[in-house]
Amino acid sequence: MEHFYTIQGEGHYQGYAAYFIRLGGCDVGCVWCDVKESWDASLHPQLSVDEITSNVLASNTEIAVITGGEPAMHNLSRLTESLKALGSRTHIETSGVYELSGTWDWICFSPKKFKQPHASVYKQANELKVIIYNKSDFAWAEEHASKTSTDCILFLQPEWSKEKEMLPLIIDYIKANPKWKLSLQIHKYMNIP
Ligand SMILES: C[S@@+](CC[C@H](N)C(=O)[O-])C[C@H]1O[C@@H](n2cnc3c(N)ncnc32)[C@H](O)[C@@H]1O
Ligand SMILES: Nc1nc2[nH]cc(C(=O)O)c2c(=O)[nH]1
């Protein structure tokens, strides 16, 4: 769908320069998705792996973030092999609904109520990033956290339109349950992609 060089705005690598590759196509249907224009893959141009990776190479970062849409809908073996051959780190943002293909240095798993994750992703995830849209999402976050590996880093991130309402609750929750950390979408405050 698009590719751009920016600052990773979320999660464990928040603040790092990163080259984003956003793949079209998603059938998860989150009501609050902030990139709904990604859902229909046929509306977006197809680029070759070489076209994409040459842009990553031209940037100064060694971090390539594959996102979407739901990137795991696609076979990502060739793309991740090419990125790694260029010396790039491969990071993915995924809802975990599909079994992952490809080789990954960092897996950010953000489960969704709208479609159940695939069982395999829990032990693969390096970070769990749960979006908090309402109060019931805290208990739901714990359910998912209990299935991840012990070294998985746990984040709560407010849904953007509910941030004013949910952030105070998230802060209280993290103070009471400090295994969780806060993730804010800092790129949205900075008005960058
Ligand atoms: C657009 S999604 C694409 C990757 C993948 N489909 C997924 O959902 O993880 C990228 C990240 O943005 C988060 N996100 C999407 N819409 C959001 C919103 N309105 N507020 C906060 N986070 C949001 C998702 O949970 C995910 O962690
Ligand atoms: N700056 C920036 N950081 C991000 N982290 C995850 C994003 C995503 O949409 O996957 C994203 C994004 O869209 N922009």
Ligand code: SF4
């Ligand atoms: S899974 Fe990701 S891309 Fe798909 S609708 Fe949900 S937030 Fe949007």
Ligand SMILES: [Mg+2]
């Ligand atoms: Mg985004």
